[in-house]
Amino acid sequence: MKNELNDRLFTSLKGDFTPKFLATKDETGTPNVVPIISIQPFNRTTLIFGNFLMLKTERNLKVNTLVSVAVLGEDFYGATIRGKFKGFQPAGEYVDIINSSNMLRYNAYTGIRSAGVIEIVDISTPYSLSKIDVLSGNIRSKLHKAWGMKLSKGQKILHPQVAEKFQRIAAVKVCAFIDETNHPFAIPVMSLQPVAPDVLIFRKKPLEQHFHSLKTDMEMAATVITMDPVAFQVKGIYRDLETQWGAIILNKAYHASVPLQGKEIASVR
Known part of the structure; x- marks a missing residue:
């Protein structure tokens, strides 16, 4: 380091x-x-x-x-x-x-x-992603709807506008968790995709070395920005899936851009 x-x-x-x-x-x-x-x-x-x-x-x-x-x-x-x-x-x-x-x-x-x-x-050790990494990660994440059904708590946390931003391949998506040094650790997770109204799935590869201190039941946050002048943040609990996969079971969603930055988004009824 x-x-x-x-x-x-x-x-x-x-x-x-x-x-x-x-x-x-x-x-x-x-x-x-x-x-x-x-x-x-x-x-x-x-x-x-x-x-x-x-x-x-x-x-x-x-x-x-x-x-x-x-x-x-x-x-x-x-x-x-x-x-x-x-x-x-x-x-x-x-x-x-x-x-x-x-x-x-x-x-x-x-x-x-x-x-x-x-x-x-x-x-950290620098990371370098290819366009193939980004594209394939998003496509593979989209295919795991079955995991979403199993993990969902039935909460409609993701407003359609928020879900649409996370679905975009061109969006920049970043997650954060508390690492072994007690720092909040932010890491790009470009493959992050909604697979249920309260579940996001992501593929750890090719940045798996940066997730070594992330464990099931840890709190996690994620944010997304696009070319649109809005950004969103969601929070939830991490679930470890197969070796290369993880999920966030969501419980909160927020605006992350002005003028509503920090304002919680009401659950979809």
Whole structure:
């Protein structure tokens, strides 16, 4: 493990619209993961991000400073960066850097309230996915409707709009769980697919080495972003299936983008 960004990761994190995700945990240890596109490197060992309508994440950071950041570049190259949150800066160089980014310079809502600072603790072995990996993983996940029927608790957690986003092959999907270092660990799970109104299935391959500390009955969160200006997060309990497969039995769904970020989505009746 290293705590300094290599050139490729540094470049990916500098991208204004590169998918980047921040995983935190609340006072009970429940993981939370949301897209935070403003995350960028200040230097090789420090990340900064804008505090922009991220109420749940902000609350979590007040009680638990262990975090992780997942980044996935255009070529499906990325890594999970474990870190320690060092606090928010209300003014100064960090705030100026974030506000000058292309994404926030013309923001329709407001400027950032402050800039968050993350000290990098270590960086996972980089992952690299191919388009074949993404396509085949999604197709295979879709075929496991039988697992969904067996695992479902009969709850209609996935609103049709949320389910449709998770069904998209072109979507970026990321899961989070608490790893062996007690960090919330964010990892891209591009094969994540709904197979019941309260069940998501995913194939661990080719990133199976990053799931070694994920065990049945652990709490898990997942988020999805697409080219549409909306994002969603779901939460539930993990179930280990066959060697290469896992499932999340869902119990909550939330908006993960402004202006409704953090608002729970009512179950479908």
